[in-house]
Amino acid sequence: MKFDDKIPIYIQIKNYLYRRIITGDLQPGEKLPSVRQLAVDVTANVNTVQRALSEMLANKVIESQRGKGNFVTADEEMISNLKAEVVHKQISIAYEELHSLKLTDEEIIKEFQQYIHDRSAQNA
Template identity: 60%
Template sequence: MKFDDKIPIYYQIKNYIYGRIITGKLVPGEKIPAVRQLAVDLTVNVNTVQRALSELISEGILESKRGLGNFVTEDQAAINQVRHKMIMEQLHAMYENLHNLNVTDDEIVQYLRQYIKDRRTNKDDQHN
């Protein structure tokens, strides 16, 4: 996995797991991969994985069962809340940063549409 060197790895792992749960690649009640396996998959240290998982456990997104593994919460409402929270965080960060560059609301929407359009074109070019 590629990490942004400007953001702590444990934090990026946390968001990665959020994503896996939100998109249903990990379903409620499912056991997630073992910490040592995750460490290998993500090519990071066990302790770094553990730090990410600890926070997810504190937040109630994961449930730890010693000797058995870590499991996705059965609380679908909590998952939905996380999804909404993450979407809002993304929009907020982008909005604030663009406003600081004097980009207006309308321009933000326009730029986004153009970005998506361009992205689709480039995707076709690259046969992805």
């Protein structure tokens, strides 16, 4: 995993795992790899991975089962809410960037529509 120097590594690891959960790569109720294995997989310090997992536990996105490990929550509504939160955050980032270029809301919508149209044409 490549890390962005501007964002704390534990947050990037947490976001990486959130994306894996949202996309279904990690299913509800599925056991996560051990902390040590995750550290190897993402090339990060074990303590950094543990910090990411601790936040995920606090947010109830994952659950810890004593002696068994960490598991993705089985609460599909929680996962749906997580997806909505991540999508909203990404849209917010894009919106703020485009708005700083002095684009109006209508221009931003038009640009997004054109982008989606062009992408669809490329993939056809």
